Amino acid sequence: MAEFNYLFTPLKVGTMTVPNRICETTYSINAGRADGLPDTIFTEHHLQKARGGVGWIGNETWLLPTPLPPGYPDEVFQGGAAVRFAIYEHPQFVERVKQFTDGVHAFGSVCVMQLTHLQSTQCPSPLPIALMYDHVPHAAEEEDIQFMIDAYWKAAVKFHQAGADAVEIHCAHETIPQWFFSPYTNRRDDRWGGSPENRIRFVVESVRRIRDNVPRELNVGLRLCADEYKEGGYNLEDMKEIAQAICNAVPIDYLSIDVGSPWGMPSYIQPMQYPLAAFSYAAAEIRQAVNVPVLYAGRVNDPVLAERLLAEGQADLIGMTRATIADPEFPRKAREGRIDEIRKCIACNTCIGRVIHDEVKSPLCAVNPVIGHELEWQLVQPAKTAKRVVVVGGGPGGLEAARVAASRGHKVTVLEKNGELGGQLLLAAQAPRREGFVDFPRYEEFQLRQLGVEVRLNIAATPEMVLELKPDAVVVASGSVPRQLDVPGAGQPNVVQCWDVLRGTAQVGQRVVIVSEDDGMETPSVADFLAAQGKQVEILHKWLMIGDRVERYTKGIVFYWLFKNGVTISPSTRARAIEGSTVVAYNSHTSEERRIDDVDTVVLSLGSQGDPWLYAALKGKVKELYLVGSAFAPRRMVEATQQGASVGAMI
Amino acid sequence: MRIAVCVKQVLDSGVPLRVVDGVVRQEAPWPIAHLGAADRAALEEGLKLAGKLAGVVTAISAGQEAAAAALRFCLARGAGRAVQVARGDDLDPVATALAVSDLLAGGSFGLVLCGGESGDGGSGRFPAELAARLDWPLVTAVAAVTLDSDGLKLERRIERGDREVVRCGLPAVLAVDPILAEARYVSVRARRVAANEPIDLFRGEVSGVDVIGDELIALEPAKPRPKRTSGPAAGLSAMDRLAHAITGGVQQKQSGGFVEGPPATVAAEILRFLEERGFTGERRG
Numbered sequence: 001m002a003e004f005n006y007l008f009t010p011l012k013v014g015t016m017t018v019p020n021r022i023c024e025t026t027y028s029i030n031a032g033r034a035d036g037l038p039d040t041i042f043t044e045h046h047l048q049k050a051r052g053g054v055g056w057i058g059n060e061t062w063l064l065p066t067p068l069p070p071g072y073p074d075e076v077f078q079g080g081a082a083v084r085f086a087i088y089e090h091p092q093f094v095e096r097v098k099q100f101t102d103g104v105h106a107f108g109s110v111c112v113m114q115l116t117h118l119q120s121t122q123c124p125s126p127l128p129i130a131l132m133y134d135h136v137p138h139a140a141e142e143e144d145i146q147f148m149i150d151a152y153w154k155a156a157v158k159f160h161q162a163g164a165d166a167v168e169i170h171c172a173h174e175t176i177p178q179w180f181f182s183p184y185t186n187r188r189d190d191r192w193g194g195s196p197e198n199r200i201r202f203v204v205e206s207v208r209r210i211r212d213n214v215p216r217e218l219n220v221g222l223r224l225c226a227d228e229y230k231e232g233g234y235n236l237e238d239m240k241e242i243a244q245a246i247c248n249a250v251p252i253d254y255l256s257i258d259v260g261s262p263w264g265m266p267s268y269i270q271p272m273q274y275p276l277a278a279f280s281y282a283a284a285e286i287r288q289a290v291n292v293p294v295l296y297a298g299r300v301n302d303p304v305l306a307e308r309l310l311a312e313g314q315a316d317l318i319g320m321t322r323a324t325i326a327d328p329e330f331p332r333k334a335r336e337g338r339i340d341e342i343r344k345c346i347a348c349n350t351c352i353g354r355v356i357h358d359e360v361k362s363p364l365c366a367v368n369p370v371i372g373h374e375l376e377w378q379l380v381q382p383a384k385t386a387k388r389v390v391v392v393g394g395g396p397g398g399l400e401a402a403r404v405a406a407s408r409g410h411k412v413t414v415l416e417k418n419g420e421l422g423g424q425l426l427l428a429a430q431a432p433r434r435e436g437f438v439d440f441p442r443y444e445e446f447q448l449r450q451l452g453v454e455v456r457l458n459i460a461a462t463p464e465m466v467l468e469l470k471p472d473a474v475v476v477a478s479g480s481v482p483r484q485l486d487v488p489g490a491g492q493p494n495v496v497q498c499w500d501v502l503r504g505t506a507q508v509g510q511r512v513v514i515v516s517e518d519d520g521m522e523t524p525s526v527a528d529f530l531a532a533q534g535k536q537v538e539i540l541h542k543w544l545m546i547g548d549r550v551e552r553y554t555k556g557i558v559f560y561w562l563f564k565n566g567v568t569i570s571p572s573t574r575a576r577a578i579e580g581s582t583v584v585a586y587n588s589h590t591s592e593e594r595r596i597d598d599v600d601t602v603v604l605s606l607g608s609q610g611d612p613w614l615y616a617a618l619k620g621k622v623k624e625l626y627l628v629g630s631a632f633a634p635r636r637m638v639e640a641t642q643q644g645a646s647v648g649a650m651i
Numbered sequence: 652m653r654i655a656v657c658v659k660q661v662l663d664s665g666v667p668l669r670v671v672d673g674v675v676r677q678e679a680p681w682p683i684a685h686l687g688a689a690d691r692a693a694l695e696e697g698l699k700l701a702g703k704l705a706g707v708v709t710a711i712s713a714g715q716e717a718a719a720a721a722l723r724f725c726l727a728r729g730a731g732r733a734v735q736v737a738r739g740d741d742l743d744p745v746a747t748a749l750a751v752s753d754l755l756a757g758g759s760f761g762l763v764l765c766g767g768e769s770g771d772g773g774s775g776r777f778p779a780e781l782a783a784r785l786d787w788p789l790v791t792a793v794a795a796v797t798l799d800s801d802g803l804k805l806e807r808r809i810e811r812g813d814r815e816v817v818r819c820g821l822p823a824v825l826a827v828d829p830i831l832a833e834a835r836y837v838s839v840r841a842r843r844v845a846a847n848e849p850i851d852l853f854r855g856e857v858s859g860v861d862v863i864g865d866e867l868i869a870l871e872p873a874k875p876r877p878k879r880t881s882g883p884a885a886g887l888s889a890m891d892r893l894a895h896a897i898t899g900g901v902q903q904k905q906s907g908g909f910v911e912g913p914p915a916t917v918a919a920e921i922l923r924f925l926e927e928r929g930f931t932g933e934r935r936g
Binding site: 009230233279280284 | 872874875876877880881882885889890893896897899
């Protein structure tokens with residue numbers, strides 16, 4: 001059994017004692033929105049983590065008022081996930097926040113409030129502030145800077161009254177303080193720019209005013225990006241000096257270290273394509289340079305890894321935010337030695353992607369159906385009558401349906417046509433750096449065994465076979481099949497499906513054209529898979545760019561590897577015909593034709609379509625019949641698990 | 652001069668352990684005498700001093716059968732007398748020091764040597780508690796002992812390998828460092844003889860006294876020093892630093908190839924390959 005010498009050892013940070021080293025660093029998936037006041041969803045989302053044993057609750061970032069009129073269209077950094085303004089002058093603010101901090105304290109955890117200036121209209125210098133946007137701000141004037149500095153202490157006063165243990169000045173992720181630090185975004189020649197001392201003045205002055213106005217018992221930390229990884233920006237050596245200089249100038253209680261930007265290379269919410277804890281070396285370097293506890297955050301999804309980072313002295317606290325979204329109970333499970341029961345975060349970034357790209361700014365998690373529906377799931381009850389349930393298909397939708405149904409007391413049998421559980425996740429995991437997907441079927445397999453679910457592998461279910469089991473309810477989660485290309489020549493032997501490529505059952509030559517109509521990860525995955533083998537790959541994509549449904553924190557690394565491995569992407573290009581080794585392509589907008597000769601293999605990445613034949617065959621023959629996952633409509637993993645879990649709760 | 656050497660039997664890591672009724676016991680068919688390195692050094696130094704001063708070493712150990720085994724270890728090596736302070740299995744250093752101080756107060760001992768830390772608990776409390784009860788001076792971390800006309804001259808092992816030299820009057824308690832001395836080797840015959848030597852029993856009465864000096868409320872691991880990490884060099888470009896971080900510094904493998912042609916061509920090509928990668932001496936012109 002894993003031993004945890006550090007993970008569950010309390011740590012004194014300033015005046016607060018953090019009960020263990022597992023931290024929910026601050027994020028913005030907007031669990032609940034009530035115009036800057038915690039609401040029931042917000043409270044329940046974060047308290048379930050405190051209840052599960054997370055020692056540090058960073059909740060969601062609190063935006064500070066700007067010198068602009070409230071509601072000014074550019075008030076928030078465009079594309080930002082954070083939308084919650086700390087309306088600390090509101091008469092109910094202290095009382096409502098206190099209800100939340102009281103809840104956190106009731107579980108023995110500490111409550112840290114992150115204060116953020118995230119506007120893109122008044123910045124240190126008038127130049128594009130982020131590489132992905134053309135947004136040129138107005139250079140902040142002296143009174144704007146004073147306004148922003150004052151907002152920190154005014155908010156800190158209220159958060160202190162509301163029982164917060166610490167406030168954290170957000171100096172990373174392309175916020176105003178980071179733009180002051182960086183020689184790339186700060187080109188000022190007044191007292192706020194130029195020398196390193198001037199570039200840290202904004203933060204030093206902000207901390208000093210907090211210290212002048214709030215009792216010392218309120219701790220103050222900084223979130224720092226250790227290395228901008230940007231030509232002309234600051235690097236780790238610079239940041240070590242910045243961190244040291246700030247800590248020498250004003251009392252700082254801790255530093256929270258990560259790397260990355262919101263546009264994603266590197267991303268501060270590192271998806272599964274990044275190695276685990278890839279940037280912990282940076283936290284270790286900064287930890288050696290300062291005398292305050294250092295928190296590291298960045299793709300740490302496992303308590304054993306967290307313990308290793310602590311034992312190796314790379315950090316004093318570990319940010320495990322997504323890990324505790326995937327399983328808010330994970331600290332307790334780890335402490336009790338129930339490691340196999342932990343539902344690991346697979347770093348698919350559905351949680352943050354949903355907030356960035358979907359209109360509905362509420363969280364979802366691909367492996368934990370409760371997230372975003374915490375209150376609804378409290379209503380799910382054990383089944384009044386134990387039913388005999390047959391689930392056909394051991395993909396993510398079927399597995400969740402089986403798990404939830406069995407946990408409610410039903411007698412469940414899963415029929416899976418392959419030799420192992422996982423469905424399309426096993427296929428997705430074949431692509432480079434996507435192996436994290438297999439963590440989910442492993443977790444489900446363990447859960448199903450614990451719940452007494454009968455799993456029959458290598459069974460291609462037929463209607464007769466299902467009916468023979470005399471089920472009260474049947475869940476058909478039999479997956480989907482790849483879409484076919486409807487053009488002349490699509491049936492040639494050199495035209496193959498990307499699923500077969502990933503499975504290793506298709507022969508692929510050296511020169512490959514991928515015909516892409518997929519907006520998710522299918523096209524980039526198969527291109528990456530082939531390019532990593534040294535093949536020459538060109539993607540013909542139906543519209544402006546591949547990966548339209550890939551969230552922005554993942555895009556950076558996906559395109560990094562595609563371009564690094566020499567993949568050519570031809571946007572707005574469709575296939576008209578395949579003639580031997582020639583692909584006849586045309587422009588989606590002009591219909592202008594282009595012939596691509598000497599192609600060895602054409603790989604189709606067109607998405608898939610539901611395969612509900614078994615559902616149709618069973619309709620009317622069983623009392624309860626459900627169709628879930630991609631058998632119903634092919635979407636992402638999260639739609640399958642959500643739908644599967646919901647059906648499991650309905651039966 | 653009567654010299655007392657206080658020793659403690661500890662588990663021998665070289666002998667298998669088993670748990671019987673929740674108690675850890677060693678898997679051995681005979682009683683095993685095993686003292687911590689510091690206790691062995693204390694015994695050896697005590698025996699040497701006794702030899703120089705024509706004195707006698709009294710070995711003292713607290714506990715039950717294990718204490719008796721430890722005392723036979725001392726007797727075999729030359730201790731003149733052995734006293735077992737009857738105590739339960741719970742060898743709290745404060746209570747043990749109280750009992751041993753009662754024993755020592757009754758005799759005319761001039762010097763007490765003990766290991767600075769036992770081989771198991773390692774709290775280092777016992778010598779300090781004993782010296783406090785006896786109201787004798789205590790010298791800790793003793794790494795060398797010299798006896799001259801002025802008394803004891805002691806070297807203390809302190810930080811960074813430095814040595815501090817102190818003088819100490821008698822009576823005194825010395826808490827010794829393991830490097831002070833190596834326990835002498837004794838013959839099987841001496842051990843057999845020791846097995847039949849008498850061991851005096853001393854009943855330490857500590858009832859009615861508050862011996863709970865402290866209570867363990869938490870055991871915190873040391874703050875770890877950062878392990879050397881393989882971060883990218885600061886001088887690299889932004890993208891090279893990033894590539895290092897996300898690939899662990901491993902460069903893309905260059906695809907190999909076949910070398911074909913007559914032997915001279917193949918040999919020249921292999922040589923060129925080796926030279927390029929620095930496997931041979933200087934590159935030829």
